[in-house]
Amino acid sequence: MMGMSLQSVFAPAAVLYQAGKPLVIEEVEVRPPQAGEVRVRMKAAGVCHSDLHVMTGDLRMPEPIILGHEGAGIVEDVGPGVTTVQPGDHVIPIWRASCGRCEYCMGGKPALCDMGTAMRFTGLMPDGETRFRNAKGDSIRHYAGVSTFASLSTMPEAAVVPIPKDFPFYKAALIGCGVITGVGAAVYAAQVKPGSTVAVWGCGGIGLNIIQGARRMGARRVIAVDTLAQKEAKARQLGATDFVDSSQTDAVEAVKALTDGKGADYTFEAIGLPKPIEQAFDATRKGGTCVIAGISRGDARAAINVNQLVYAEKTLKGTLYGSARPRVDLLNLIAMHEAGDLMLDELLTRTWPLTEINEAYDALKNGELARGLIVW
Ligand SMILES: [Zn+2]
Ligand SMILES: [Zn+2]
Incomplete structure (x- = not known):
């Protein structure tokens, strides 16, 4: 009243x-x-x-x-x-x-x-x-x-x-952080191009959505990297074409081997630790883009080969909230899901x-x- x-x-x-x-x-x-x-x-x-x-x-x-x-x-x-x-x-x-x-x-x-x-x-x-x-x-x-x-x-x-009242709450809660952050990292932050190669460090809530976002953008190869082999099945379900168990193998060499020795056009880090950030940067091809989406400790630092920034013209960038406009893009993601284009x-x-x-x-x-x- x-x-x-x-x-x-x-x-x-x-x-x-x-x-x-x-x-x-x-x-x-x-x-x-x-x-x-x-x-x-x-x-x-x-x-x-x-x-x-x-x-x-x-x-x-x-x-x-x-x-x-x-x-x-x-x-x-x-x-x-x-x-x-x-x-x-x-x-x-x-x-x-x-x-x-x-x-x-x-x-x-x-x-x-x-x-x-x-x-x-x-x-x-x-x-x-x-x-x-x-x-x-x-x-x-x-x-x-x-x-x-x-x-x-x-x-x-x-x-x-x-949001629409007929959209289930559990799906809405998923979209509100992990989905918009991960899909957005691929779509808005990196703007992955069709036919490109992508490597994603971390297959949790953010990384899985980077994988599905990259595939939606038309990436032809999406390499999932994780230290836990149990993550492979889910990563492939979301669209990964390859899986690298980085507890068993050198992830940088593995990604290069899967991309004709060049490295990936786009690399993503969705963990927030220095080592995978450094690996993602090193596995980025000449002229490629490395996007950091993982949240790190407040005092975390990573060692980047700055010469590669120049000689290989690599781009290193961060993304928060998928670099999206939540007020607009959350509704776009709901519509994408309803059209069958978002898991x-x-x-x-x-x-x-x-x-x-x-x-x-x-x-x-x-x-x-x-x-x-x-x-x-
Ligand atoms: Zn969250
Ligand atoms: Zn403001």
């Missing part, structure tokens, strides 16, 4: 109190949306490495914090001034909200928006406050502005994209309830998942 003031609601969430310790499942107070904010009832949330980096302390965030940056849910209520969604709308939270007005947003790079970047690194809403409290009344930070490991989460209107079900390995989220992350750490989801 208009004029009725919105109340706090209590709902279960997974809270990180200290890096290196398990998440604590507890009821938290979810404060009502303020001006320009919405409160979303979560239906699915992705089990992604980016959260794991914060859990282990590889990437530091203020604690306590509710992690989770991938998901899908239903808008439950809206604060004053919200115009683009209403209660009942189905949405994908976007983990880098964009203001729509800054030089990055205007330049077609909304993932670099200063507003979204500030929320990611402070864990605060744009007004500098949080909307979560624990039973003791302590403030709990937001992760990436969306905190999808809360059953109910208050977030900026700028951090949700409305989603094939990516989902397992689901867990929120109460078993620590087990879900154990499975991720053990390399058991293409993608896992928490579902409500």
Whole structure:
């Protein structure tokens, strides 16, 4: 009802109190949306490495914090001034909200928006406050502005994209991070050309989507590289033409052998470790492009042969959020899936309830998942 003031609601969430310790499942107070904010009832949330980096302390965030940056849910209520969604709308939270007005947003790079970047690194809403409290009344930070490991989460209107109501939540949650990041790395960041050769380091949630994105762009050869032989079947299902087990063989030599000794036109790193980044760069052919999509430790460095940058005219670039425009491209990806041009079900390995989220992350750490989801 208009004029009725919105109340706090209590709902279960997974809270990180200290890096290196398990998440604590507890009821938290979810404060009502303020001006320009919405409160979303979560239906699915992705089990992604980016959260794991914060859990282990590889990437530091203020604690306590509710992690989770991938998901899908239903808008439950809206604060004053919200115009683009209403209660009942189905949405994908976007983990880098964009203001729509800054030089990055205007330049077609909304993932670099200063507003979204500030929320990611402070864990605060744009007004500098949080909307979560624990039973003791302590403030709990937001992760990436969306905190999808809360059953109910208050977030900026700028951090949700409305989607068709007949599109399943589990598929929407998959599209919201791994798919747009991986497919986007191939389509928007590298702009893979038809007939080209591609090599992808890492066959997890991002790498598998780089593979399917590269095939969609018409790459004739897509070489999947991973240290776990068990990843081969899934990589081939998503479109890899070759698989290199880099625990058994020199990945750079193997990729060269599969590309007439030249190296691949495009190489991708989807792990976030110095060694595979260096290998991907070394396996890039003359004039080729090496794209880094993996999230590394905050202090990670890689050794690049800078002479090759010049003499071989290699391009080295990073990509965040698939260099996509989530507000537009998430809907494009949904349409691609509905046209039969994008695999989603094939990516989902397992689901867990929120109460078993620590087990879900154990499975991720053990390399058991293409993608896992928490579902409500
Ligand atoms: Zn993610
Ligand atoms: Zn912006």
